[in-house]
Amino acid sequence: MTSTAHDRLLIIDFGSQVTQLIARRLRELNVYCEIHPFQKVDAAFLAEFAPKAIIFSGGPDSVMRDGSPRPPQAAYDLGVPILGICYGQQVMMQDLGGRVEAGEHATAEFGRAFVAPTEASDPILKGWFQSDREQVWMSHGDHVAEIAPGFGVLGTSPGAPFAITADPERRFYAVQFHPEVHHTPNGQTLYRNFVELAGFKGDWTMGAYREEAIARIREQVGDAKVICGLSGGVDSSVAAALIHEAVGDQLTCVFVDHGLLRLNEAEEVVGMFRDHMNLHVIHAQEQDLFLGELDGQSDPETKRKIIGRLFIDVFQKYANDIEGAEFLAQGTLYPDVIESVSFSGGPSVTIKSHHNVGGLPEKMGLKLVEPLRELFKDEVRALGRELGLPDHFIGRHPFPGPGLAIRCPGEITREKLEILRKADAVYIDQIRKHGLYDEIWQAFCAILPVRTVGVMGDGRTYDYACALRAVTSVDGMTADYYPFSHDFLGETATRIINEVKGINRVTYDITSKPPGTIEWE
Numbered sequence: 059m060t061s062t063a064h065d066r067l068l069i070i071d072f073g074s075q076v077t078q079l080i081a082r083r084l085r086e087l088n089v090y091c092e093i094h095p096f097q098k099v100d101a102a103f104l105a106e107f108a109p110k111a112i113i114f115s116g117g118p119d120s121v122m123r124d125g126s127p128r129p130p131q132a133a134y135d136l137g138v139p140i141l142g143i144c145y146g147q148q149v150m151m152q153d154l155g156g157r158v159e160a161g162e163h164a165t166a167e168f169g170r171a172f173v174a175p176t177e178a179s180d181p182i183l184k185g186w187f188q189s190d191r192e193q194v195w196m197s198h199g200d201h202v203a204e205i206a207p208g209f210g211v212l213g214t215s216p217g218a219p220f221a222i223t224a225d226p227e228r229r230f231y232a233v234q235f236h237p238e239v240h241h242t243p244n245g246q247t248l249y250r251n252f253v254e255l256a257g258f259k260g261d262w263t264m265g266a267y268r269e270e271a272i273a274r275i276r277e278q279v280g281d282a283k284v285i286c287g288l289s290g291g292v293d294s295s296v297a298a299a300l301i302h303e304a305v306g307d308q309l310t311c312v313f314v315d316h317g318l319l320r321l322n323e324a325e326e327v328v329g330m331f332r333d334h335m336n337l338h339v340i341h342a343q344e345q346d347l348f349l350g351e352l353d354g355q356s357d358p359e360t361k362r363k364i365i366g367r368l369f370i371d372v373f374q375k376y377a378n379d380i381e382g383a384e385f386l387a388q389g390t391l392y393p394d395v396i397e398s399v400s401f402s403g404g405p406s407v408t409i410k411s412h413h414n415v416g417g418l419p420e421k422m423g424l425k426l427v428e429p430l431r432e433l434f435k436d437e438v439r440a441l442g443r444e445l446g447l448p449d450h451f452i453g454r455h456p457f458p459g460p461g462l463a464i465r466c467p468g469e470i471t472r473e474k475l476e477i478l479r480k481a482d483a484v485y486i487d488q489i490r491k492h493g494l495y496d497e498i499w500q501a502f503c504a505i506l507p508v509r510t511v512g513v514m515g516d517g518r519t520y521d522y523a524c525a526l527r528a529v530t531s532v533d534g535m536t537a538d539y540y541p542f543s544h545d546f547l548g549e550t551a552t553r554i555i556n557e558v559k560g561i562n563r564v565t566y567d568i569t570s571k572p573p574g575t576i577e578w579e
């Protein structure tokens with residue numbers, strides 16, 4: 059639990075796939091919220107958290123099942139507004155004296171539905187009905203058969219007579235659909251109304267967050283020294299800039315140059331942080347070490363393992379020279395730390411090992427500073443802008459820890475890397491020139507382990523082929539290829555072949571993910 063001066067909203071997670079989206083919607087309303095799994099929320103937790111309002115998420119279970127997830131009674135006794143969503147509605151109705159019926163095929167509802175008002179004057183519906191019916195997204199098997207005493211019906215759909223229910227006196231609201239998803243187009247209005255009637259001021263802004271985060275870092279770190287592995291990616295860059303603002307010279311950044319970076323990347327990153335932002339940055343020039351050990355290796359997993367192991371060795375070597383270092387800074391984000399509800403008995407906490415330094419803290423006896431733990435990616439970008447990082451830097455596409463190694467299928471050679479860097483630079487230049495960079499999640503070039511025959515001028519060529527990759531995505535988990543125009547592709551292929559010696563053939567990769575992955579290895 060994080061201490062903050064702001065009013066707090068608690069989301070009790072019953073295991074819905076879209077619980078994070080609720081948090082996202084609330085953040086957009088400048089409301090501070092935290093998601094916690096139902097198993098953890100008891101009376102003592104509630105007393106300490108002191109929420110100004112509570113949301114019960116959806117979930118995959120059935121309230122008809124013995125032992126199904128429940129909120130504690132104390133949640134209802136706090137006297138704060140509660141909003142129940144889908145499973146959250148059913149649990150609220152059953153807890154408070156209503157009745158839920160098990161789903162049958164005829165009453166289950168999945169997908170688009172339309173809710174009509176029965177009583178539209180309640181403040182929760184202010185501005186919600188744009189016409190005589192409003193599109194919502196349903197996904198339920200069970201349904202409420204009888205509402206709890208004190209509740210009335212505000213809206214109804216053909217499959218859910220109790221689509222929107224409310225007990226205005228207690229400020230308890232419950233809806234059968236999911237207002238947080240994209241397919242409930244006006245869903246944000248419900249959340250806005252809910253937080254308004256709960257009395258939130260909407261003051262959780264990035265400026266306020268920055269000040270609080272700085273104060274917290276100072277409190278945590280004291281006079282100790284902090285090390286940060288700077289990768290040039292947005293997360294570690296924003297974390298470094300924030301920590302620097304909090305504790306200045308107590309921070310040392312280590313930028314590991316493994317020889318697998320893009321054209322001019324090391325100079326740009328080190329130059330920006332060292333010269334423009336006055337951070338203390340160690341530029342670890344370890345190209346020979348990495349490329350030496352990678353020599354002759356062509357198996358993708360072997361390549362990744364070599365890079366991961368060397369990265370830790372190198373980072374540790376440089377960090378050991380920093381006397382008195384007690385903390386390791388990491389750019390861990392909110393989606394990485396949310397405790398997900400597990401019904402299968404699997405691990406309930408997923409934490410990404412960041413930039414290959416996952417095992418380091420224990421190994422080196424370092425404590426972690428993770429100042430971005432509460433933020434989503436786009437909030438990290440907003441914070442970066444607050445801290446004065448340039449826009450083009452903040453908006454950069456993700457770049458993987460193993461770098462160009464996984465864009466060079468097969469054996470890696472310095473010659474291939476050189477060719478790849480140039481081709482990639484031309485490709486990205488094209489994308490920027492055509493104003494497409496921000497529409498694309500990630501774009502890069504891969505050099506293929508084949509040579510093909512071509513003809514240039516009057517001569518025969520026998521050079522490498524490259525593949526261009528550009529995908530749209532929201533989180534990198536799924537992706538689709540970007541639909542470039544044929545003109546763009548033709549112009550880019552011509553430029554690459556003319557400007558990059560060593561490539562005589564250009565292809566465009568139109569595989570989605572799944573079945574492909576974004577990177578080639």
Ligand code: XMP
Nearest residue numbers: 413456457458459460500534571575576577
């Ligand atoms: P794939 O290729 O799995 O990539 O579809 C999904 C996203 O993750 C990035 N990626 C990595 N990032 N270390 C990282 O920091 C890695 O080892 C790694 N492998 C893939 C990839 O660039 C894409 O954004």
